[in-house]
Amino acid sequence: MKKTEMRLQDAAIRQTNFKEVSLGYTKEEAIREATRCLNCKNPMCIKGCPVNIMIPKFIECIKNGNMEEAIKIINESSSLPAVCGRVCPQEKQCEKYCVKGFKGDAIAIGALERFCADWAIENNYESKVNIIDNNKRIAIIGSGPSGLSCAYELRMLGYDVTIYEALHKAGGVLTYGIPEFRLPKSIVQKEIEEIQNIGVKIITNVVVGKSISIDELKEKYDAIYLATGAGLPKLMDIKNINANGVYSANEILTRVNLMGAYKKESKTPIKIPKQVYVIGGGNVAFDAARVMKRLGSSVTIMYHRSEVELPARRDEIKHALEENINMEFLKNPKEILVDDDYSVKGLKYVNMVLLDEIDSSNRRCVKETDSYDTVECDMIILAIGTNINDLAFKDSMIKTTDRGLIQVEGTHTSDESVFAGGDNTTGAATVILACGAGVRAAKEIDEYLGGKNEK
Numbered sequence: 001m002k003k004t005e006m007r008l009q010d011a012a013i014r015q016t017n018f019k020e021v022s023l024g025y026t027k028e029e030a031i032r033e034a035t036r037c038l039n040c041k042n043p044m045c046i047k048g049c050p051v052n053i054m055i056p057k058f059i060e061c062i063k064n065g066n067m068e069e070a071i072k073i074i075n076e077s078s079s080l081p082a083v084c085g086r087v088c089p090q091e092k093q094c095e096k097y098c099v100k101g102f103k104g105d106a107i108a109i110g111a112l113e114r115f116c117a118d119w120a121i122e123n124n125y126e127s128k129v130n131i132i133d134n135n136k137r138i139a140i141i142g143s144g145p146s147g148l149s150c151a152y153e154l155r156m157l158g159y160d161v162t163i164y165e166a167l168h169k170a171g172g173v174l175t176y177g178i179p180e181f182r183l184p185k186s187i188v189q190k191e192i193e194e195i196q197n198i199g200v201k202i203i204t205n206v207v208v209g210k211s212i213s214i215d216e217l218k219e220k221y222d223a224i225y226l227a228t229g230a231g232l233p234k235l236m237d238i239k240n241i242n243a244n245g246v247y248s249a250n251e252i253l254t255r256v257n258l259m260g261a262y263k264k265e266s267k268t269p270i271k272i273p274k275q276v277y278v279i280g281g282g283n284v285a286f287d288a289a290r291v292m293k294r295l296g297s298s299v300t301i302m303y304h305r306s307e308v309e310l311p312a313r314r315d316e317i318k319h320a321l322e323e324n325i326n327m328e329f330l331k332n333p334k335e336i337l338v339d340d341d342y343s344v345k346g347l348k349y350v351n352m353v354l355l356d357e358i359d360s361s362n363r364r365c366v367k368e369t370d371s372y373d374t375v376e377c378d379m380i381i382l383a384i385g386t387n388i389n390d391l392a393f394k395d396s397m398i399k400t401t402d403r404g405l406i407q408v409e410g411t412h413t414s415d416e417s418v419f420a421g422g423d424n425t426t427g428a429a430t431v432i433l434a435c436g437a438g439v440r441a442a443k444e445i446d447e448y449l450g451g452k453n454e455k
Contacts, residue, residue, distance in 0.1 A: 001104025004033040006111055011322035015293050018180040018262055021319055022086070027067075030115040034063040036100060037107050044097035045109060050436030051149075053077040055094060055109055062112060071120045074113060075127050079152035079195060080145060080435060082121065082187045083174055085114025088432040089313050121190050129198055134158035136449055139221040141208045141392050144172020145431045146422030147227030148192065149438030150445075151200045157446050162201045162221075164212075169258060170202045172229055174431070176258040177250070179287050181294070182316075185257070209391040214398075214418065223417050223445045226398075226406065227438065230423035232387040236279070240336035245273065245344030249280070249288040249383035256291050272296050273379035277347055279303075279333055280383030281310045286317065288381045289325050297379070300326040302333065304352050309363040330354065332368065336380060346376045388424045403427070411441040412448070419445055 007023040008014075014021050025033065037059045045055045054073050061070035074081045090096075090110035098106035119125070138154050140147045143165040151161045169175050174188045196202060206212060217224055233248035235241055252270070255261040261270045274297065278289045281303035289299045301320075303310060306329050310317060321327075330352040337346035351371040354364050388405060399407040399414040406413060411421040421437030423429055 001100075003036070003105035003108045004029050004111075006108070008319075011319075011324075014181065015290075015323040018294060020184050021181050024118055025111055025115045027065075027115075027119075030062055030112060031065065033108050033112060034059045037063070038099055040099055044099070045094040045107075048094040048097040049077075050093065050432045051077045051439055053094075053113070058116065059107065059109075059112055062116065067116060067119045067123075068125065071116045071125060072127060074116055077439075078113075078435065079149050080174075080191050080431075081113050082117035082191055083145070083183065084432050084435065085110050085112075085117055086183050086187070087178060089430055091314060093432065117191075121187070126194075126197070129156065131156060131198065132158050133160065134451070136160065136223075137162070137221045138223050138225065138445065139164060139217045140225045140227055141217075142166075142172060142227035142229060143170040143192075143202055143204075144227060144229050144422070144434065145174060146229070146434035146438040146441075147172065147225065148195055149435040150225050150227060150421070150442045151438075152195050152198070153439050153442030154445060155195075155198050155200050157442065157451055159446075161199070162203060164206045164208055164217075165202060165204045166207045167258065168204050170204060172227075173231070176254040177231075177284070177287075179253065179257060179291050180262075181290070182287065207391070209394065214393055214396040214415075218417060222449055223419065225411075225438075225441050225445065226393060226413070226418060226420035226424060227422055227434075227441075228389065228392050228424050229434070230386045230388045230428045232389045233382065234385045234387060235382060236333060236384065238333055238335055240338050240342075243336050243338045243342050243344050245379045246336060247379065247381050249278070249284045249381050250386070252288050252291060252381055253284070262291070262295060270295065273377070274298060275377040276300070276379045276381060277302050277375065277377045278381045278383055280385075281305065281312060282383065282385075283312045283316055285381075285383035286312045286320050286325075288383055290320055290323060292379075292381070293323055293325055298326075300328055300375075300377075302328050302331050302347075302349065304330065304332040305363065305366055306330060306354055311361075330366065331373075333380075334372065337374065344378055344380055346374050347380060348372060348374045386423075386428045388427075393418075411437065411444050417448075419448075 039056045058070040058073040094109045095106040137160045140163045233250045276292045276297045276299045331349045335348040339345045352366045357365040406420040411419045421441045422434040
């Protein structure tokens, strides 16, 4: 009834390096785990997958030792299996619906997907595709998971696809947002190269909305897909929020992941504080906390609810505790304390109390008490969510919602030839949900341009 546990780097060692924490399955371990699958006649796990991977089929191939066929099946639905196998919250998606999970451990679907993808990379496996060009051109703005997935699907349908990326490296949040120890950048680059190998073009250092406008792109392309994500950090409305030593998690993660600030030879190093407080409880908060721990700081996560309500993945919470990340619950920042040169020296917070009421996120509500306390620290990192950046489309006719998100029907915007999907239409979500949006957008773009959705 127990799943095959994945091997990990020892906690005492891994908190001093940026190497991948989870080491993956061996072939023998993957086959052992695959044999647990019941190969259900009505596989609910597929319904829990945002891109509808034929899960029992690829697991059956692993069980039979046919890794080539297994990765073929996965690639029919997913263009980023090595990424998704590592960072998707399978416990809330496919594995949540696994029949085995009702009386024991669910099948480790994510670990098996990762195994297949890593096998393909290690064995230089290349899928053979037969693409018939249809002479229609698509522009995709943003090279994150949504943009890459849409590009892959459209290229397989014969479209001439060009991705425009504002940064100097492709990958979006996969490159700048997720730490190396959770998602090695060599893995991201390899999967991007596979998409380029089928003919998708990626142009970096182009800021749509400044370098080129939506209207200019419309003159060159038959349709446009906006996959700009939600990378604009939210700040707190508290005193001294602009003090020296207050950062967004986005800045810390971008400087470390994209610019290599953790390396000794880095040209943009981060000043290492003694005591860091990370405000938030999601995966981004834990990523930032674990990064600063590896840089040598003492780190505490402060969250305004209880441990039960933490939105981060259970594995990430477990790994953080093993790495000696401290956690303080039911505390909410009210003021940043500063010294004479306006640098952070501490944090004043209010103690919270849990209520019996349940909010829209299906978690218990909290309210402030009359009790306040302070803690000493010399860096504060905010990881309380993100908004979308409207730079790419603010001067266009594209409509937005009251929340500032792009208004869509399916993935179709108010501009006839412009589509959008992923975090810029839903708010910050998961990698695999962004991938699913990209796949849906590709189908709708194809239908709009008179295609038949036949690869």
